[in-house]
Amino acid sequence: MLMMSVSLDGYIEGPNREIDWHVVDAELLRHFNREIRKLGALLSGRVTYELMAGYWPTADKDPESTPEVVEFAGIWRNMPKVVFSRTLERGEGHTTIVREVVPEEIRALKEQPGGDLGLGGADLAAAFMRHDLVDEFRVYVHPVILGRGKPLFPEADTLTRLRLIEARVFGTGVVQLRYERANAAES
Secondary structure: EEEEEEEEOOEOOOOOOOOOOOOHHHHHHHHHHHHHHHHOOOEEEEHHHHHHHHHHHHHHHHOOOOHHHHHHHHHHHHHOOOEEOOOOOOOOOOEEEOOOOHHHHHHHHHOOOOOOOOEEOOOHHHHHHHOOOOOEEEEEOOOOOEEEEEEEOOOOOOOOOEEEEEEEEEOOOOOOEEEEEEHHOOO
């Protein structure tokens, strides 16, 4: 399942890779903690992994950390992570480095017990979508218009039909839109 935060105009980061526009409060962090705790693994590209690895391993050591941040730091450290990178040599903790997206290997990973796989990062998501490997989309739309930056979805030659299965509004104005592939209900 793809889980990503976007601006109202569809960007995951600003033109200089900034994500400081995310509207995250205790309510949204508690939600992320509940949802991510259920996953069997987190899949990401190198950039997303390095962003997360630069903060979360020690976030709970900061005396200013909220209980939600402390909880997520523990979840992130203990969660199995698969990082797709041709350049990253090694990862910390429960991290496996994979060089390429091989559809058969991803399908086999999805079949393993332990929970859904959480997919993060626009480039990796695009690769998974090209190989028809994304079954569910959880998009968190933040109440901000960036005007430019990196889009969540690149241009594509394929139409992907989706079915809305949940919409939720958080107190900050962030809206979670949860979709599954339209043909997922038929198969």
